[in-house]
Amino acid sequence: MEDKNELEPAFFCVPDITGFTKFIATADINFTKNIIPALLRKLIDANILKMKIGEIEGDAIFFYKKGRLPSVGKVAEQCKIIYQTFSDFISSVEQSDPDNYNLYLADSQLGLKIIIHHGNISTANIKGRIKLLGTDVIIAHKLLKNAIADYNYILLTDKYLSKIKDRQNLEQWFDWEKLRTGMEVYEFMGEVGYRYITLDEITFMLDVKLSPALRSNKKTT
Template sequence: MTSTDPDFANKVITVMLNKLVAANILEMTVAEIEGDAVFFYRKGRLPAVNKVAKQCKFIFEAFNDVITTFKQIDPENYKKYLSKNQLGVKIIIHHAYINIAKINGRIKLLGEDVILVHKLLKNSINLPCYILLTDSYLEKLKNKKAAANWFNWENLKRGKDKYEHFGVTYYSYIPLG
């Protein structure tokens, strides 16, 4: 959205972030809203894979609803700035142990895995929309066969990126389209 009209970009991103936060059926906590990204987290037991897959579906549907809305209410700017997948949604699913601290009256997440999740947004996947599942998350799944039923495993692709201080990080991803 950096090459769009700033007023239009602000409108789209504001509507989008509100819709994505409202699509939070897993009752995750919003850790941060930074630029055009929402960082959710959840403490406790790992949700069942069918619930995680459903959450991803809700987020993707909310994203598409916003795009469709702007196609209808502002077709000129839609055609100019949104019609060619200029805006995407990237869903990162990771399992980690985090530390939570109160800093200057704000709740903040601390730890290497928090940094890793931020770095994972800057990966080599050249798609506008996808779900990225870290190996850390996939290894925690108790029933791997159930996972295959809920995520579109036939479209699952492997990827890896090298990040400073982390080395090579492996993941799987599913294109959304």
């Protein structure tokens, strides 16, 4: 049982490459060993919320931020920037290496999901490396495997959504009417409810909501 006195609240943002296992198993090793690290570096650089990295697990980056919860607008913007970075990287491969792109990346063979969660963590120092511990850390990891059929989406856990006091702001940025409902059941942890929306839908909404000056600035950075 967790000692609540040792726990700290934390925000989790976990981008994960969909279709990664098939890609690694079927693509040429000389192609994958260069492409995946380069893509992960790009996604790490897209970290506008100044989150820390708990760990990198092959195809997923476990970002977290302790303390005050980021605003809903900033979370939505972070998701958009991560997805745009992913899309731009795939497009750059099409230009620089069209043969391998057509073999392994065309027809959206890779996608991106982003898990957004909030919970409590504790930390341990293991030979100079900080290890995140706690039930919510496990939940964030387990949600990478879920029943959602879409390839590109944001998953917002009920626990994260319960922390949003301004429901109108939440509905503005994540278009509550378009959020679909889901749930997973995990041994020892029970039911984990969530809402989700495709990244294409939220990208379109953010393009509309962001000011012209901000959109112009993003194009030049």
